[in-house]
Each structure stands twice: as structure tokens, then as C-alpha cells.
Amino acid sequence: xADPKYVAEVxxxxxxxxxxxxxxxxxxxxxxxxxGVTSVNRMRLVSELEIALEIEIPEPEINAICTLGDVVALCxxxxxxxxxxxxxxx
Amino acid sequence: xxxxxxxxxxxxFRPYASKNSKYNKDGDEEWLDYMASxxxxxxxxxxxxxxxxxxALTLIAANLDADVTVxxxxxxxxxxxxxxxxxxxxxxTFLIKGLGKLFxxxxxxxxxxxxxxxxxxxxxxxxxxxxxHGADFLCRGEGVSFFxxxxxxxxxxxxxxxxxxxxxxxxxxxNYPFLPRARxxxxxxxxGCPHKxxxxxxxxxxxxxHIPFAxxxxxxxxxxxxHDRTGISYFYLYEEDLCLYKKSLNEWGGAIRDDKERTLFxxxxxxxxxxxxxxxxxxxxxxxxxxxxxxxxxxSPFSKSVGRDNQALFDDLHSLGITTSGSIMFGQxxxxxxxxxxxxxxxxxxxxxxxxxxxxIPSDGTKLRERLEAEGRLRPANYWxxxxxxxxxxxxxxxxxxxxDAVFWAYDxxxxxxxxxIHRLAKHWMNGAERFKNSPNEGLRRRxxxxxxxxxxxxxxxxxxxxxxxxxxxxxxxxxxxxxxxRDWFGAPTSAEEAQAWLVKRIxxxxxxxxAVYPREPIExxxxxxxxxxxxxVPTRFVAAA
Numbered sequence: 001x002a003d004p005k006y007v008a009e010v011x012x013x014x015x016x017x018x019x020x021x022x023x024x025x026x027x028x029x030x031x032x033x034x035x036g037v038t039s040v041n042r043m044r045l046v047s048e049l050e051i052a053l054e055i056e057i058p059e060p061e062i063n064a065i066c067t068l069g070d071v072v073a074l075c076x077x078x079x080x081x082x083x084x085x086x087x088x089x090x
Numbered sequence: 091x092x093x094x095x096x097x098x099x100x101x102x103f104r105p106y107a108s109k110n111s112k113y114n115k116d117g118d119e120e121w122l123d124y125m126a127s128x129x130x131x132x133x134x135x136x137x138x139x140x141x142x143x144x145x146a147l148t149l150i151a152a153n154l155d156a157d158v159t160v161x162x163x164x165x166x167x168x169x170x171x172x173x174x175x176x177x178x179x180x181x182x183t184f185l186i187k188g189l190g191k192l193f194x195x196x197x198x199x200x201x202x203x204x205x206x207x208x209x210x211x212x213x214x215x216x217x218x219x220x221x222x223h224g225a226d227f228l229c230r231g232e233g234v235s236f237f238x239x240x241x242x243x244x245x246x247x248x249x250x251x252x253x254x255x256x257x258x259x260x261x262x263x264x265n266y267p268f269l270p271r272a273r274x275x276x277x278x279x280x281x282g283c284p285h286k287x288x289x290x291x292x293x294x295x296x297x298x299x300h301i302p303f304a305x306x307x308x309x310x311x312x313x314x315x316x317h318d319r320t321g322i323s324y325f326y327l328y329e330e331d332l333c334l335y336k337k338s339l340n341e342w343g344g345a346i347r348d349d350k351e352r353t354l355f356x357x358x359x360x361x362x363x364x365x366x367x368x369x370x371x372x373x374x375x376x377x378x379x380x381x382x383x384x385x386x387x388x389x390s391p392f393s394k395s396v397g398r399d400n401q402a403l404f405d406d407l408h409s410l411g412i413t414t415s416g417s418i419m420f421g422q423x424x425x426x427x428x429x430x431x432x433x434x435x436x437x438x439x440x441x442x443x444x445x446x447x448x449x450x451i452p453s454d455g456t457k458l459r460e461r462l463e464a465e466g467r468l469r470p471a472n473y474w475x476x477x478x479x480x481x482x483x484x485x486x487x488x489x490x491x492x493x494x495d496a497v498f499w500a501y502d503x504x505x506x507x508x509x510x511x512i513h514r515l516a517k518h519w520m521n522g523a524e525r526f527k528n529s530p531n532e533g534l535r536r537r538x539x540x541x542x543x544x545x546x547x548x549x550x551x552x553x554x555x556x557x558x559x560x561x562x563x564x565x566x567x568x569x570x571x572x573x574x575x576x577r578d579w580f581g582a583p584t585s586a587e588e589a590q591a592w593l594v595k596r597i598x599x600x601x602x603x604x605x606a607v608y609p610r611e612p613i614e615x616x617x618x619x620x621x622x623x624x625x626x627x628v629p630t631r632f633v634a635a636a
Contacts, residue, residue: 017222018222038221039472040189040220040223040473041222043189043193044223047196048193048224050197051197051201052197
């Protein structure tokens with residue numbers, strides 16, 4: 001089950017980047033086919049998420065993104081080390 | 091009284107090497123050194139080096155009635171620290187290659203300076219699919235008027251030229267700060283170009299028109315001011331075809347010619363077309379010392395290339411002591427793999443003092459890109475492949491990879507046949523020295539002596555380093571002849587020059603040995619940090635906000 005915090009952040013950022021209604025987004029749809037996402041849109045989306053969530057997503061992972069669900073999964077995956085560091089468990 | 095607007099203008103962030111950044115690819119940092127990466131791209135230790143200082147942001151800063159901070163090459167931490175000082179505007183300039191860095195910088199501005207309006211500018215704004223970029227304003231074109239309008243200042247206010255200084259040396263000398271460097275100042279005469287060459291990014295960026303910035307006598311006054319304060323007498327002038335603007339050039343160049351106290355020199359970009367309309371000796375008397383001419387092709391289809399025969403023009407320029415940059419492009423419609431040999435032969439025959447080869451680049455926003463897109467000839471490319479040799483065009487006569495290989499073949503072959511840039515410069519300087527040594531014109535005689543002294547400064551670099559030259563006998567002969575001419579003028583090398591020559595030899599030995607064992611680490615630029623308040627530069631240093 002995806003963390004609602006990341007789902008909300010991705011929904012808001014993506015709707016802003018693509019100028020879409022946030023309530024109409026399908027997290028399983030292919031970004032390029034369903035929303036006409038370009039490589040530039042993708043870079044902006046990831047950059048904004050990285051700054052907002054204080055994470056860093058490696059370049060190869062960005063290129064492999066197909067859906068908004070993938071974006072949420074990446075945000076979750078790369079936020080873990082930061083949380084561990086914050087709690088002294090890293 | 092209202093407070094001055096606080097403005098932060100910045101380039102994209104360093105590092106530029108790929109090693110510590112996901113935003114770069116290998117070798118990106120080398121583009122910052124335009125001599126080493128472009129016009130003196132040579133194997134071996136003679137390769138020359140010059141880092142452009144980034145005139146655009148300082149030009150805007152010096153011309154605003156505001157409190158403006160300029161950051162060149164900040165780290166992300168330095169950029170964030172500056173954002174925390176809460177500027178009213180954040181201006182970010184970027185090239186297409188820097189696109190990946192733009193978005194985190196906008197996002198950081200939103201986070202750390204939430205009230206700031208974000209402006210993006212520079213050639214990167216030409217990107218065809220930039221779309222909804224997330225900034226508040228997009229500045230495409232001339233930035234001074236744009237920012238003046240943005241802050242409510244009259245865009246027609248008089249303009250100022252900031253001090254933008256740079257230097258030239260050999261690349262391997264940069265590790266030895268005690269070695270002398272030739273200093274220059276950068277000045278802006280105007281923007282854009284009316285020749286409308288279909289491939290030209292600059293022409294397209296400024297809407298295919300010329301926008302004068304500081305024409306006429308004021309240009310000379312600025313040179314004098316900088317010269318008298320800094321001792322610099324060499325000026326690198328920004329204008330796409332400077333010699334096209336005869337009225338202006340006659341005003342400021344005439345003042346240089348008539349100046350009995352100072353001998354000022356300038357470097358410019360120009361064209362066969364506009365140079366054809368000048369008496370070249372008159373241009374020498376006005377200070378022309380170096381001109382970059384886009385040759386493009388032996389069969390150049392561009393209107394800027396109409397006029398004098400290339401060979402006659404380059405021969406005349408060199409005979410007058412004017413050094414040249416000649417650039418050619420591979421991948422034009424009329425070219426074939428076979429004709430590239432003719433292109434290179436032509437370039438070698440012109441013997442430009444510095445040389446550039448590149449692939450034809452259909453930059454975003456140009457008519458060329460529009461045409462090739464309509465013809466279905468563009469290959470998919472990553473934004474960071476925006477450079478001078480990555481192929482992004484399908485050409486029916488070339489296999490993939492062939493044009494890229496040709497660019498590097500041309501550099502190597504040109505070097506093998508023509509030798510190092512530093513020698514060609516010295517040779518052409520000696521031409522001018524000898525030509526005007528006994529001129530009845532006192533100003534030209536002064537220039538002759540200064541050109542000879544420039545050539546003499548190169549002598550220690552060439553005296554003991556022949557083992558590092560290409561093995562071509564003609565190159566060795568040419569250098570021997572130039573050294574002979576310097577000897578004829580100044581006599582045998584002094585003991586100090588002999589000592590310098592041995593030092594250069596040892597530096598070459600050391601640097602080449604070092605490169606063989608330890609590949610050279612990327613050279614990253616330091617932060618450049620300057621501040622202007624209402625057009626007056628104030629002393630400052632970077633301090634992070636408390």
C-alpha cells in the first residue's frame with residue numbers, strides 16, 4: 001500500500017506540471033500515452049519532488065519511469081535512507 | 091522612498107564534470123574552456139586555454155537600478171545560502187546542456203525564497219519542448235531591457251559596461267600560477283545578427299535582427315576607462331559581425347586610431363561579406379588584432395560568405411598581423427564523405443591562427459531545425475548532447491558516427507599539417523610587426539613593436555619543445571623560420587629567456603608524464619560572486635545568511 005503522503009505529493013506536483021485536474025489522475029496510466037509527458041516534464045516533476053521530499057533519485061531510475069505509480073514507488077524507496085539517517089539507524 | 095529591489099542572477103550550479111553530478115556527462119566541464127575545447131583543440135602540451143567569464147549576467151546587473159548579486163558557477167549549497175537572503179527576483183541563465191539543473195534551481199527558489207519571482211533566460215529558453223517550465227517569467231532575447239522593464243526602470247536609460255576580465259595561457263600552465271598570462275576584458279557592442287544564417291542560434295535567439303547595445307564613441311571611452319584602471323589593452327568584443335557596423339566602428343575605432351597615448355587592440359567576430367567592404371590596413375590602425383570568421387564550407391551557401399575569395403582575405407589578414415579563427419561545419423546538405431577532404435584542405439590552406447571543426451547543429455529555435463524536422467531528419471537526442479560534435483541529424487550521404495569521427499579527424503589532421511596554435515599566432519604577429527616596422531604611420535609602428543613583443547613572449551615556449559610537435563617536417567621548418575624572424579628582431583634569446591625555455595620544457599615533461607600516469611582531474615570553476623547597487627559595483631564576498 002502506497003504511503004498517502006507520497007501519493008498526495010506526486011498528485012499535486014504532477015497536476016501542476018501538466019496543468020491537469022488532480023482528481024482525474026490515473027496512477028497506472030502510461031505517462032507519455034495518457035498525458036503526453038515529455039522528457040522535460042519528467043525532469044521538472046522529479047526535481048520538484050526531490051526538493052520537496054529531500055530525496056535524490058538516480059538518473060537511470062528517472063529514465064525508467066512509466067507511470068505515476070512508479071514515481072510514488074521511487075519516492076518511497078529513496079526516502080528510506082534519509083529516515084534511517086534521521087533516526088540514527090543508518 | 092522605496093527600497094531597491096533585491097535581485098539574484100545566477101548561472102546553473104557546479105560541478106560540471108560528471109563525476110559528482112547526475113546532471114552532466116563526461117567532459118562537460120571542458121566546454122567552459124573555449125580555447126582548449128574548441129579553437130585550440132590539439133593533442134599534446136601546446137593546447138591553449140581561456141575560460142569565458144560570463145558577460146550576460148554582469149551586463150544585466152550593471153545596468154539595473156537595483157541591488158543585484160551575481161553568482162557564477164555556485165554550488166547548490168552556495169545558491170541556497172543566497173536564496174535565504176530573500177531576493178525579490180531570482181534570474182537563472184542556462185544553456186540547453188544545463189537544462190537538468192534548471193528545475194532543481196527553480197524548485198529551491200520556491201522553497202527557500204517563496205516570495206521571489208523566478209526568471210529564466212539564456213539560449214536554453216530556445217528549447218522546443220520547454221513548455222510549462224515553472225518559472226514566473228521567461229527572458230528570451232536582450233536581458234537588460236527585459237529586467238529594466240520588469241522592475242519599472244526605463245529600458246532606454248544609458249548603458250554601462252561592467253568589468254569582465256579573462257586571460258589566455260597554455261592549458262598546462264594553469265597548474266603554475268606564477269607563469270604570465272595574457273589578460274583581456276570583454277565588452278558588448280550589440281546583440282543578434284541580420285545575416286539570418288539558418289543554423290545560427292544567436293540570430294534566432296534575438297529574432298534575426300541586430301540590437302545595438304553600446305555603439306559609437308562611448309565604446310572607446312569604456313576601453314580607455316578599463317585600460318587606465320587595469321592596464322589591460324586587449325578587448326574581446328561581443329557582436330556577431332562587428333565590421334558590419336561601419337558608422338559605429340569608424341567612431342570608436344577612429345578614436346583608437348587617433349589616440350597617441352594608448353595602443354588598444356580588439357578581437358571580434360566578423361564575416362567575409364563585411365570585411366570585404368573595408369580597407370584592412372585601416373582596421374589595423376583602429377586596433378583590429380584578431381577576427382573569427384565562420385568559413386563553414388569551401389562552398390558556403392550562406393549570404394555572409396559572399397565577397398572576397400577566402401584565400402585572398404585570410405592571406406591579407408595574416409600579412410597585416412591580424413590573427414584569425416576559422417571554423418568549418420560538417421554535415422551540410424551539399425557535403426559528402428569525399429568532399430570533407432576538400433573542406434579540410436581548404437581550411438589548412440587558409441592557415442587560420444586558430445581552428446574549429448564541428449558538426450552542423452540544428453539548435454532549438456533555428457530555421458534549420460524547423461526545416462530538418464519537417465524533412466523528418468532529426469534523431470532523438472538527450473538535452474545534454476547539445477555540443478559541437480554529437481550527431482543529431484540524419485544525412486543521406488553519411489553513416490551514423492561518420493560525421494562525429496570527421497570532426498576529430500579534422501582537428502588531428504589540421505594539427506598534424508599546421509602545427510600548434512601558439513606558433514601560428516606568433517608567426518602572424520611577426521608578419522604584422524615586419525609589415526609595419528617602417529610604416530610612415532606612427533600608430534602602426536607602435537603596433538608593429540607590440541606585435542613583435544607578443545611573438546617574443548611565445549619564444550620560450552617554442553625554443554626547447556620540438557619533441558612535442560607533430561612529426562611533420564614542414565611544421566618544424568615553419569617554427570624554425572618564425573624563431574629566426576624573432577631572433578632577427580630582438581637578437582638571440584637572453585639568458586632569462588633561455589632559462590624560461592628550459593622551465594617550459596620541464597613543465598611539458600612533467601605534465602605529459604603526469605597525464606600518462608594520473609589522468610587529469612576535471613578543472614571546476616570557483617564561485618564568482620559580485621554585487622552591484624544601482625549600477626555601481628560594490629566590494630563584496632560571499633557570506634552565507636545567518
